Amino acid sequence: LSVNPLDPSIGVTAPLGLYDPLGWLDPSKDPANKFVTFDANFERCRAVERKHGRIAMAAIVGMLFHNTNIEFPGYLSKELGIHFADILNSMNGLFSVPIAGIFQIFFAIG
Numbered sequence: 001l002s003v004n005p006l007d008p009s010i011g012v013t014a015p016l017g018l019y020d021p022l023g024w025l026d027p028s029k030d031p032a033n034k035f036v037t038f039d040a041n042f043e044r045c046r047a048v049e050r051k052h053g054r055i056a057m058a059a060i061v062g063m064l065f066h067n068t069n070i071e072f073p074g075y076l077s078k079e080l081g082i083h084f085a086d087i088l089n090s091m092n093g094l095f096s097v098p099i100a101g102i103f104q105i106f107f108a109i110g
Contacts, residue, residue, distance in 0.1 A: 066093070077101065 012018050018025070027033050032041055072084040077098050087093045094102070 020026075023029055027038070030041065036044075066087075067089050069085075071087075074084065076082045076084050076087065077100075080098055082096075082098065087096045097105075
């Protein structure tokens, strides 16, 4: 059985068909269609999906560590006197981080 790894029908299930509610697979709506081939764009989409999956897995591991009260020793902000152990669990912890730390996170991401 020979399967083309660039076949866009890979992952399409028989009863459901292709699920593309935003129409991203339509070549006429793709702005990169004029610059790259279908195969190059398909490989880029796969690479981006792997990258996002790895980031999500690292985020889950970090959340699990923090929720089991495994924190770094020391200060998150020495000037403000905030230890890593002072950060709350879940999304409430986002509001415990100083605004300069939030900016550092977002600039590091992207």
